[in-house]
Amino acid sequence: MGLRLHFLLLLCCVAGLTLSAQLSSSGPRTITGTVSDDTGEPLPGAYITVKGSTLGTTTDVEGEYTISLPKAANTLVFSFLGFGTIEVQVGESDRIDAVLSAGTVLDEIVLVGSRSAGRTKLTTPVPVDIVDVTEVASASAQTNVNQLLNYVAPSFSSNTQTISDGTDHIDPASLRGLGPDQVLVLINGKRRHNTSLVNVNGTFGRGNVGTDLNSIPVAAIDRIEILRDGASAQYGSDAIAGVINIILKESAGLRLNAETGAYVSSEIPDYQGSTDGEFNQISANYGIQLNENGGVLNFTGVFDDRNYTNRMKEFTGNIFSGYNNPDYDGDLSDDITESELARRGLQRSDFNMRVGQSALRNGGVMYNFKLPVAAATEIYSFGGLNYRRGNATGFYRLPNQSRTVTDIYPNGFLPAINSNINDASVAVGILSVYNKWEVDFSNVYGRNSFGYLINNTLNASLGSASPTSFDAGGFSFAQNTSNLDIRRYFDDALSGLNIAFGAEYRLENYRITAGEEGSYTDYGAASEFISRGGDTIVIRDGMGPISTVFDPLGRSRPGGAQVFPGFRPDNEVDAYRNSVGVYGDIEADLTERFLLGAAVRFENYSDFGSTVNGKLTARINLSDNWTLRGGASTGFRAPSLHQLNFNSTSTLFVDGVPFEVGVFSNDSRPAQLLGIPQLKQERSVNYSAGFTGRIPDANLSITIDGYLIDINDRVVLTGQFQGGDATPQLQEISRLLQQANANRAAFFANAIDSRTRGIDVVVTHNARLGNNNLRTSLAATFAQTTLEEVNTSSVLEGFEDTYFDRTSQIFLESAVPRTKANLTLNYDLDKFTIFLRNVYFGPVDEATNSLDNDQVFSGKVITDLSFGYTISERLGLTVGSNNLLDVYPDLNSPENQSDGRFLYSRRSQQFGANGRYLFARVRFSL
Secondary structure (H helix, E strand, O other), X not given: OOHHHHHHHHHHHHHHHHHHHHHHOXXXXXXXXXXXXXXXXXXXXXXXXXXXXXXXXXXXXXXXXXEEEOOOOOEEEEEOOOOOEEEEEOOOOOEOOEEEOOOOOOOOEOOOOOOOOOOEOOOOOOOEEEEEHHHHHHHOOOOOHHHHHHHHOOOEEEOOOOOOHHHHOOOOEEEOOOOHHHEEEEEOOEEOOOOOOOOOOOOOOOOOOOOOHHHOOHHHEEEEEEEOOOOHHHHOOOOOOEEEEEEEOOOOEEEEEEEEEEEOOOOOXXXXXXXXXXXXXXXXXXXXXXXXXXXXXXXXXXXXXXXXOOOOOOOOEOOOOOOOOOOOOOOOOOXXXXXHHHHHOOOHHHHOOOOOOOEEEEEEEEEEEEEEEEOOEEXXXXXXXXXXXXXXXXXXXXXXXXXXXXXXXXXXXXXXXXXXXXXXXXXXEEEEEEOOEEEEEEEEEEEEEEEEEEEOOOEHHHHHHOOOEEEEEEEEEEEEEEEEEEEEEXXXXXXXXXXXXXXXXXXXXXXXXXXXXXXOOOHHHHOEEEEEEOOEEEXXXXXXXXXXXXXXXXXXXXXXXXXXXXXXXXXXXXXXXXXXXXXXXXXXXXXXXXXXXXXXXXEEEOOOEEEEEEEEEEEEEOOOOEEEEEEEEEEEEOOOHHHHHOOEEEEEEEOOEEEEEEEEXXXXXXXXXXXXXXXXXXXXXXXXXXXXXXXXXXXXEEEEEEEEEEEEEEEEEOOOEOOXXXXXXXXXXXXXXXXXXXXEEXXXXXXXXXXXXXXXXXXXXXXXXXXXXXXXXXXXXXXXXXXEEEOXXXXXXXXXXXXXXXXXXXXXXXXXXXXXXXXXXXXXXXXXXXXXXXXXXXXXXXXXXXXXXOXXXXXXXXXXXXXXXXXXXXXXXXXXXXXXXXXXXXXOOHHHOXXXXXXXXXXOOOOOOOOOEEEXXXXXXX
């Protein structure tokens, strides 16, 4: 059964359940009211939930709310970020107004980490961060989810990559320094699909498949919950490092935002101009109340356009020194004279690469729908569409290289990768309470596709007959997840008992689509030889005679589109798999002081088998304000369909030297020859322990949590194996590589065991200074990941340094900051808001295979500052800067600059190398 048919059948089932609920239920009791602060000002976006249930709503722009209650409900919980939480008993009145006090200890209700509703971030047995996206996005310079979290949450890491194929267009992200595929992303508590992109180039997360957080508009998000603990026993595969739960807006009213900005930095090259990376965005969020029982439809639209940046030093080498010179040795150190440039009508900047962020044009819509239809019954749906068109470049092809045909590009060329990324998702469900049991049935479908259009390029083996643009094919990934979740909170058992259980069925599909013939074919190697004369040969294939497939120095020209050879028909894949999971979860307040929780989950995958995982958690209230907490769990991550089936050939640069590297699937002949084993699940053991505390009189809260994560059989992309003539085995590998237009081979394998340990610290403070508020937070993470063992087969003994090479080890251990700290101050002063943030990004190591090129980039502090002004009740203005002091990472050592092309590392990223960003933002609400 295909994914779409599967989704439609479940949609019909949900519709039938909804109709049944409407026909069989009496009308719900409706409570209305307002939520305001202690000065009487309404609080739009405040949360109202039924205690012991996930049923709830939010206030509109006037601070008003409407909620439908089940018959057994007797308490409403009111909360608002930065204003604390209160509980109100439901009496005879159908109207309840709540007043929340600013300057109280931050203790917001969370939905992730515990299936017992109503836990706050200080009472959960595992650490959970809450990011108020509405507040942060209005004050800070960050405009997408990855950027926003990278500067807000120290345990989160993400940076825009450069010259790394598709990874230039979809940023890899991680928690606690683990892989992008070891964090599970939820939207409104439901599993989000992964991207179709596999990171195969030289970046952090190499070999991983993550989730494209940037396909979710920031304007659609109310808050983000980050569970910093292993949660596979609760939520299934991918949750080894933790869970990111994105909560969409539910509030009514209209909100418009328009922003413009650019990088204004001292390090922008003169040939680039005074500014670059110009950014423009417009977004709209509109919510309407659907009925008097609290139904809402919230809709968001966003469009943004980002220009590229360039931080490459101006090229000074003499690119003509070896042209048509058989004795040319590749040395570009001789400077070309200005007169020679003038004679050729050229400038030095004509030969520069682009080293910086890619150009992107992005548009998307997102909706969130909830409608009470009966007593304690509501239907819900959410989803969205996103498109992205990106433009990034590779290495400059010089005219003296065999990759260039000077008849087409006499001065060389800079090939470009243009991406066509489309993302779609829709979720539908019904949530109902029957005899105090909460039943949630849902279905979520998501699909992501990535297409490559390569231009300003050529297929050198076609010589002067080559086109200059190619459709190189692409890939897609679709996922359909059905869930049935049942829970009940017993407030009269012990001091509170929550029981939850459920089941999940997931169906996935991964496809690779071939590009056009010229994008992947080596016509010199695959065509019929006719004759050779001088510097050319003549061949014949379906296109007729072709000449000039050897360069003037007699070197064979490589086939396929330069910068990204297209997918071949042999690469095409259409793979499916399914999985079934069941879980049970219990959490009991054995006494008012002691909580104990346990969860167990069984999952069976159609392609590799079954796994059982468990989790134990505990919390001890030492006093009314101080708590000890901890947990232990086993976890797993199923190898993705991408890792099981991806295969392609692409140009990778290793220490500045280009290689055509073929990635082969594990059931391929090269994998069998080298003894690469079949993929299986990663297995983990997680331990965490910490304490939380608050000092009410000082409006201060603190959490400190330590953790240890052991992961066995981690799936990685191996190093690059080569063929040879020494043995028949190596000879066959050489032949297979030639057929794939490759001279090296890599594979996905359960190659290593690792250990990650660290400490997270979060301190928050709220102060009321007269009629003004000062919110302060200090958060820091100290983490270390180490390689414990390389798992080789008997065939691979002696190849450990290739199986998991030195570059991969640095990507694993130290290519992203192991230490990050964030100090944020947000001060409301009448109509003004002052936002000041300093983020420390710790040291990273350069990812290189050469011991001689080892380099450590020192830690840096990045300062963000913005000023907001409320012009009127509906209109506001914010101006500010990210990286106000124009701080850059350390310069690359000369050995790592690749002939002066890379002043800053493109492989090991702390905070990017773009410098100061200035912005202005206008917001309007109605």
